[in-house]
Structures are given as structure tokens and as C-alpha cells.
Amino acid sequence: xxxxxxxxxxxxxxxxxxxxxxxxxxxxxxxxxxxxxxxxxxxxxxxxxxxxxxxxxxxxxxxxxxxxxxxxxxxxxxxxxxxxxxxxxxxxxxxxxxxxxxxxxxxxxxxxxxxxxxxxxxxxxxxxxxxxxxxxxxxxxxxxxxxxxxxxxxxxxxxxxxxxxxxxxxxxxxxxxxxxxxxxxxxxxxxxxxxxxxxxxxxxxxxxxxxxxxxxxxxxxxxxxxxxxxxxxxxxxxxxxxxxxxxxxxxxxxxxxxxxxxxxxxxxxxxxxxxxxxxxxxxxxxxxxxxxxxxxxxxxxxxxxxxxx
Amino acid sequence: xxxxxxxxxxxxxxxxxxxxxxxxxxxxxxxxxxxxxxxxxxxxxxxxxxxxxxxxxxxxxxxxxxxxxxxxxxxxxxxxxxxxxxxxxxxxxxxxxxxxxxxxxxxxxxxxxxxxxxxxxxxxxxxxxxxxxxxxxxxxxxxxxxxxxxxxxxxxxxxxxxxxxxxxxxxxxxxxxxxxxxxxxxxxxxxxxxxxxxxxxxxxxxxxxxxxxxxxxxxxxxxxxxxxxxxxxxxxxxxxxxxxxxxxxxxxxxxxxxxxxxxxxxxxxxxxxxxxxxxxxxxxxxxxxxxxxxxxxxxxxxxxxxxxxxxxxxxxxxxxxxxxxxxxxxxxxxxxxxxxxxxxxxxxxxxxxxxxxxxxxxxxxxxxxxxxxxx
Numbered sequence: 001x002x003x004x005x006x007x008x009x010x011x012x013x014x015x016x017x018x019x020x021x022x023x024x025x026x027x028x029x030x031x032x033x034x035x036x037x038x039x040x041x042x043x044x045x046x047x048x049x050x051x052x053x054x055x056x057x058x059x060x061x062x063x064x065x066x067x068x069x070x071x072x073x074x075x076x077x078x079x080x081x082x083x084x085x086x087x088x089x090x091x092x093x094x095x096x097x098x099x100x101x102x103x104x105x106x107x108x109x110x111x112x113x114x115x116x117x118x119x120x121x122x123x124x125x126x127x128x129x130x131x132x133x134x135x136x137x138x139x140x141x142x143x144x145x146x147x148x149x150x151x152x153x154x155x156x157x158x159x160x161x162x163x164x165x166x167x168x169x170x171x172x173x174x175x176x177x178x179x180x181x182x183x184x185x186x187x188x189x190x191x192x193x194x195x196x197x198x199x200x201x202x203x204x205x206x207x208x209x210x211x212x213x214x215x216x217x218x219x220x221x222x223x224x225x226x227x228x229x230x231x232x233x234x235x236x237x238x239x240x241x242x243x244x245x246x247x248x249x250x251x252x253x254x255x256x257x258x259x260x261x262x263x264x265x266x267x268x269x270x271x272x273x274x275x276x277x278x279x280x281x282x283x284x285x286x287x288x289x290x291x292x293x294x295x296x297x298x299x300x301x302x303x304x305x306x307x308x309x
Numbered sequence: 310x311x312x313x314x315x316x317x318x319x320x321x322x323x324x325x326x327x328x329x330x331x332x333x334x335x336x337x338x339x340x341x342x343x344x345x346x347x348x349x350x351x352x353x354x355x356x357x358x359x360x361x362x363x364x365x366x367x368x369x370x371x372x373x374x375x376x377x378x379x380x381x382x383x384x385x386x387x388x389x390x391x392x393x394x395x396x397x398x399x400x401x402x403x404x405x406x407x408x409x410x411x412x413x414x415x416x417x418x419x420x421x422x423x424x425x426x427x428x429x430x431x432x433x434x435x436x437x438x439x440x441x442x443x444x445x446x447x448x449x450x451x452x453x454x455x456x457x458x459x460x461x462x463x464x465x466x467x468x469x470x471x472x473x474x475x476x477x478x479x480x481x482x483x484x485x486x487x488x489x490x491x492x493x494x495x496x497x498x499x500x501x502x503x504x505x506x507x508x509x510x511x512x513x514x515x516x517x518x519x520x521x522x523x524x525x526x527x528x529x530x531x532x533x534x535x536x537x538x539x540x541x542x543x544x545x546x547x548x549x550x551x552x553x554x555x556x557x558x559x560x561x562x563x564x565x566x567x568x569x570x571x572x573x574x575x576x577x578x579x580x581x582x583x584x585x586x587x588x589x590x591x592x593x594x595x596x597x598x599x600x601x602x603x604x605x606x607x608x609x610x611x612x613x614x615x616x617x618x619x620x621x622x623x624x625x626x627x628x629x630x631x632x633x634x635x636x637x638x639x640x641x642x643x644x645x646x647x648x649x650x651x652x653x654x655x656x657x658x659x660x661x662x663x664x665x666x667x668x669x670x671x672x673x674x675x676x677x678x679x680x681x682x683x684x
Binding site: 036037038100103104107110111112113114115117118119120121122123124125126129237241244245248279280282283286287289290293294297 | 379383385387464465471472474475476478479480482483486487489490601605608612664666667669670671672673674677678681
């Protein structure tokens with residue numbers, strides 16, 4: 001393969017990965033947009049989602065040694081898998097908000113953020129206690145079909161991830177832009193107090209935001225499981241931080257920004273791994289994060305927001 | 310302290326203690342605390358306890374350093390382990406034989422000072438063997454860490470508080486990765502080994518825990534003294550003003566970027582002291598010692614002790630260290646015994662020390678929900 005072909009291949013890989021980061025970044029961005037909180041527990045909700053997916057698959061009789069499925073069996077399994085996992089992680093996100101964050105909503109300073117770090121540690125170590133420290137194999141549902149597109153090779157797995165990601169994002173975009181609930185969300189993000197005065201139940205909007213964000217994280221966790229074919233208690237941290245970088249890169253609080261940032265980070269990871277070396281990937285991504293924070297703290301698409309007193 | 314006074318002197322004693330001015334209280338307490346600290350190794354017969362206490366002093370140092378940043382100035386630093394790592398590797402590189410630059414005449418002054426020596430290998434260019442002494446390096450690593458604190462802080466401190474947390478998190482991630490990958494300097498994932506231990510008046514500290522205990526106690530005493538002096542200074546008051554209301558402080562003429570940078574640099578310097586001490590005692594440094602959970606552990610200590618409370622932070626750090634090294638192991642044995650008694654296989658295998666981070670998580674959440682001001 002020539003250099004151009006290799007780069008083309010890495011771009012294809014990067015776009016599929018980028019969809020996963022974008023889904024995760026959406027959760028960060030939505031919560032930040034509404035209550036200005038950096039939710040570190042989002043990492044671990046994502047990680048928990050991979051295990052939920054594993055359990056759902058096992059309940060349906062699919063294990064790590066099963067053969068990949070085709071036809072209606074595959075479509076049906078995927079639909080049930082995504083629906084069940086996303087519902088579970090969504091409820092988990094709502095529980096985190098209700099139990100740990102609601103009473104801290106009006107506390108200024110670092111307290112809510114520290115709480116989310118605590119929640120992350122609790123979830124990570126609970127999973128460690130249940131599943132043990134070793135990596136778990138994630139069933140390879142999707143058949144290993146591949147097609148040549150130009151010089152690069154596109155796998156069926158990548159196509160499925162890309163399409164599912166796109167569908168979810170379009171659904172989210174429809175929800176936020178076209179429905180009454182979405183209007184309430186946007187109003188709350190702009191000014192929670194004014195929204196309350198207009199009769200919007202802000203608590204309900206926040207709960208809904210956590211549900212949606214965590215459900216998208218659940219979808220992202222299935223992407224991780226299907227793409228890499230394993231999971232472990234430790235995966236949330238690195239992936240979550242990269243997704244977070246995506247959100248910041250795109251402009252935290254901006255939904256299209258999160259998608260753009262996610263794709264960008266996916267490409268950075270695959271191209272950086274190819275050109276510089278895999279062991280430096282995190283240094284590249286976090287340096288990027290710091291550079292963006294320093295020179296363009298509002299991100300690529302974020303609007304300038306004056307500091308609230 | 311008040312409880313102790315009450316116990317010693319009854320109700321009247323407690324009232325008299327409360328009416329004493331702070332300076333007088335300090336005059337009484339300082340010798341008592343220092344005396345207890347100095348006598349502790351002679352009271353316990355177990356060298357393991359002294360060793361655990363010496364390790365605990367590392368945590369106290371780190372917690373005191375982070376307390377300057379998070380507690381005094383209200384800047385959430387989630388990558389504090391980076392400074393711990395820089396301090397540790399700073400001494401580690403200077404006092405182990407890993408780095409061997411080529412000999413040149415520039416090294417001659419250091420050779421005279423007895424800090425490096427010329428290594429002659431026939432057939433190869435001469436190289437320099439580092440064996441910098443511990444005491445000057447203590448100051449050097451503190452200064453290097455302070456400079457890194459300024460470097461990290463300068464571009465980021467203009468940002469809002471929650472953005473700062475992310476950037477520090479990013480730095481905290483980058484430093485261990487660099488330590489793992491820059492093999493020429495740090496020997497990669499294997500880490501540095503054979504780091505020289507400190508010497509005092511020609512006596513090598515070696516592997517006995519006793520000298521480290523006293524060294525650690527001394528460093529902690531210095532850090533506590535610095536913290537108290539800072540808290541009561543103009544600088545400390547400016548930090549508190551920024552912490553409580555940055556906009557109002559700015560309006561009152563407090564140059565917050567300047568003061569935040571000072572907090573960052575000083576916290577980093579104390580973290581560097583902790584790293585140097587830790588590595589001198591352990592004689593190895595590996596990248597895994599400085600990952601995110603370490604930053605969170607130090608944060609747990611500061612949160613538990615109460616942000617900004619020097620006394621609380623010291624006690625919380627000692628408590629967390631004690632929890633880690635003694636309480637959890639004892640509890641594990643009890644649980645195993647219980648498991649044997651009821652015939653439960655699960656209870657016999659459980660290792661509570663692996664749940665340490667779970668406990669940290671619970672502490673963070675519960676403290677934030679119910680006692681944000683600390684214990």
C-alpha cells in the first residue's frame with residue numbers, strides 16, 4: 001500500500017471511531033449546556049454501558065463464542081441490544097442526577113464537579129468488583145464483510161457504526177429542534193431562571209438531559225464493544241477524556257460542535273497513530289485540548305459567553 | 310484539640326483553652342505535637358509502623374501542597390500528581406546512574422563539588438556519572454516544580470474554574486505518558502532504579518525507615534509552617550478573596566492572575582518536595598506511581614480535611630494513609646475469618662484494599678452532599 005492509501009484507510013477508520021467519540025461528547029455537551037457542570041461520571045456511565053450490553057447479549061443467548069449473525073436475526077438483535085442498553089444507561093444517568101447532583105445544583109464552586117469524580121470512582125470500582133480486573137470479550141455480532149472503496153477497505157462493522165451513529169444524531173437533532181421538549185431544553189440552556197418563569201419545569205428538563213446524554217453514552221459503549229471486541233473496567237477513563245476533548249474542541253455546549261469534534265478526534269487518533277506512533281496518541285490529543293483551551297476556549301463552533309457572576 | 314484539652318482539664322480546662330489567644334495556643338500545641346512526632350518511633354517497637362508513618366508523611370506533604378491550590382485559592386487541580394512525578398523524576402534522574410551524558414569540561418565545577426564523576430570506559434567516549442546529593446536537590450526539584458507550575462498555570466489561569474480543571478487533568482495525563490515514553494531520560498515503563506538515598510554527616514540513610522521518618526516529619530513541619538504563614542499573609546488573604554468571589558476581588562484591585570499563579574507555583578513546589586522525598590525513600594520511580602487515582606487520592610484528603618484547613622488536611626492525610634496501610638488490611642483479615650466461620654467462599658477471597666478507590670469515591674460524594682466544609 002502506498003502512503004496515500006494508508007492515510008485513506010486511516011481516515012475511514014477514524015470516521016467510524018469518531019462517531020463513538022461524538023456520541024459520548026454529546027452527553028457532555030448537553031449537560032454542560034443546561035447546568036454548566038462538567039460531568040466526570042459520564043466516563044463511567046459509558047464504561048458501565050459496555051457491561052450492560054454484554055449482559056443483554058448473554059440474556060439473548062449470544063456469547064463471546066457465538067458465530068456472527070446475519071439477516072433479520074442480526075437486525076433484531078441489534079435493535080434490542082441498543083434499546084435495552086440505552087434505556088439502562090439513561091436510567092443510570094437519571095439516578096446519578098437525582099441522588100448526587102440535584103441538591104448541589106445551586107452550590108457554587110467546585111463541589112458538584114468533585115461529586116461527579118466520586119461517582120465515577122464508585123461506578124468504576126463496582127464494575128471491577130463484579131467483573132474482575134481482566135478484560136472481557138465482547139461478542140462479535142457483525143459478520144466480517146469488507147468492501148474495497150478505492151484503495152481503502154471499508155468493513156461492514158464500520159458502515160453499521162456510522163449509520164447507527166448518524167441515525168441517533170438525526171433523531172437527537174429532531175428532538176432538540178422540532179419538539180416542545182427540545183424547545184424547553186434550549187430555553188433552559190439559555191437562561192434557567194427565565195425558563196422557570198415561563199412555566200418550564202427545569203428539573204424535568206435536567207432529568208431529560210441526563211437521560212438523553214447517558215443513553216447516547218450507552219450507544220457509544222456498544223460502539224466500543226462492537227468495534228474493539230472487548231471491554232474492561234478501565235476503558236472509560238481514556239475514551240471518556242478523548243470524548244471530552246471532542247466536546248471542548250467543538251465548543252462545549254454546542255451540539256453540532258460535539259459531532260464535529262468527535263469526528264476530528266477520531267481522525268486525529270487514527271492518523272496520529274499512523275504518522276507519529278500509537279504510544280503518543282494521548283499526548284497529541286491532550287496537547288490539542290490544552291492548545292484549544294488556551295487559544296480558543298469557546299471551541300470551534302462555540303459562541304462567546306460572558307462570565308456569569 | 311479542644312476535645313483533648315477538655316479531657317485533660319475537665320470543663321474548666323476546656324473553657325480556659327477556648328479563651329486563650331491563637332498565638333498562645335500555638336505556643337502550647339507546637340511542642341506537644343512535635344514531641345509526640347519525635348517520640349513516636351521510640352514508643353512503637355514495630356519498624357513497619359515507622360515505615361508506614363514515613364510513607365504517610367509523603368501524603369501529608371502532597372495534601373498540604375494541593376491545599377494551597379484548591380483550599381486557599383479555590384483552583385481545582387485534577388493533575389496534581391504531575392508535580393509529584395516531576396519532583397520524583399527530578400531527583401530520580403539526578404541521583405541514579407541512568408542518564409549518562411558525554412563528558413565535557415563544563416562538568417568540572419560539579420565534579421569538584423562532588424556531585425558528578427567522570428566515568429572512563431576504554432574504547433568509548435568518557436561519560437558523566439550523576440550522583441547529586443539529596444539536600445541541594447530538594448531545593449532544586451522544588452524550584453523546578455514551581456517553574457513547571459508557572460508554565461502549566463500561565464496559559465490556563467485566565468480561564469474559568471471548570472476549564473482549569475480540565476486543562477490540569479490533561480497535564481496530569483501527559484506527564485506519566487511522557488515518563489513512560491521518553492526512555493532516554495526516564496527508562497520508560499521499567500522506571501528508574503538504584504536511586505541513591507540521602508546522606509547526612511557522612512551517614513547513608515539506606516533502607517532503615519527511621520531516618521526517613523524524621524526527615525519526613527521535618528519536611529511536614531516546614532510545609533505546615535509555610536502554610537500557616539501563607540494563610541495569614543497578604544497573599545493568603547488575596548487567595549481567599551479570589552476563592553470567595555473572583556469578580557469582587559478583581560474589582561477591589563486584587564490582580565487575580567498574579568495571585569493564582571503564585572498559588573499554583575507554591576502548591577507545585579510542595580508537591581515536588583513530596584516527590585523527591587518519596588523517591589529517595591523508595592529508591593525507584595515508575596510512571597505508574599503518578600496516575601490519575603493518585604491525584605484523586607490527594608484531593609480526597611483535602612476534601613475530607615476541609616478545603617483550606619491546615620489542621621484538617623494533615624489529619625485527613627494521616628487518616629487516609631492509615632486507612633490504606635493498616636485499617637483495610639486488618640478488616641480484610643476479619644472478613645476472611647468471618648468467611649471461614651460461615652463457610653462463604655466469597656468472603657474468604659475478598660481483598661478490601663482493592664476497594665480503596667471505591668471508598669474514595671464514596672467519601673467524595675458523601676462529603677460533598679453532607680459536609681462540604683470538611684470534617
